[in-house]
């Protein structure tokens with residue numbers, strides 16, 4: 001198993017968006033709630049969490065933890081606190097993000113809240129957008145001007161004649177007809193400061209038309225450049241040929257399950273595990289496609305079964321919704337659908353410990369001393385009812401409240 005990209009370059013991009021980069025955080029105390037330090041932990045009741053300089057300074061029961069006199073104290077009685085959520089498939093492509101470096105902050109902040117922070121996201125992977133806008137947006141988020149999550153962003157590469165039916169025809173897309181062209185795009189993405197690559201190993205050309213797949217040798221050329229720079233590679237597989245290109249090229253993460261296809265075969269599941277491939281299922285995306293209800297039901301059944309087989313086989317699941325492409329911001333349905341295949345604790349892991357571990361963010365994913373103070377305050381216990389993951393009262397990134405329910 002090789003995951004070369006989990007090295008220095010990814011670490012440096014983690015550091016670039018570390019708490020130190022965020023506008024200074026005051027001492028914040030969350031008092032009176034129940035805390036899940038990790039998805040598999042027993043809850044700590046009547047807990048006190050102290051954050052200082054963007055980091056968790058102490059976690060324990062009330063009375064055991066000293067509350068600094070100058071702290072802002074948030075009463076969390078009756079609430080449940082978990083680590084900040086990752087959404088490993090988003091897009092900053094809606095019109096509001098255009099010219100994100102120069103437009104006023106207020107509409108950016110408002111949309112960031114509607115799309116991400118009010119659902120608990122403190123870290124996101126953008127899998128395709130105009131990098132100029134997204135990198136500018138990241139700068140404004142990290143300066144504290146626009147309350148928002150840590151943002152990682154990947155550059156996309158499409159196969160020749162693989163312009164997807166759902167992207168505007170006039171949009172100019174990076175395409176690769178040869179391994180050299182794919183490698184060149186991946187180098188360009190590195191040069192401009194993107195954090196990873198996304199390959200369309202299968203591109204949807206419209207209903208009734210054949211999917212255009214990327215030759216695995218072309219995909220591998222991009223993978224090699226990204227991995228040499230320590231960066232991850234995602235893929236949009238679309239069909240089983242696209243899944244097989246993921247396996248053959250050494251792609252790290254599948255950005256969707258494969259709704260129009262049967263189950264992953266035992267051979268494919270074995271390769272996923274052997275190669276450390278992760279899956280972002282995006283189940284609610286397929287559930288909400290504008291198709292007849294019986295077709296949507298079949299897509300859901302197929303993708304839920306794929307998720308279950310993938311997870312039961314011991315491979316890592318990363319939460320993601322494709323929000324920004326879809327305007328379905330509410331995460332409730334995704335949690336309900338994932339719960340058909342996974343336990344509540346596994347769903348929580350897909351939001352916290354799994355991505356932190358997969359992307360080597362060693363100080364994220366848990367509510368423990370010296371971890372980043374990325375926290376979500378929920379109205380109810382998400383292990384009792386997975387829908388409580390969508391009932392967010394506060395989202396805190398690096399010890400700073402980036403969302404507070406009005």
Ligand SMILES: [Zn+2]
Pocket residue numbers: 089090091127322325
């Ligand atoms: Zn997407």
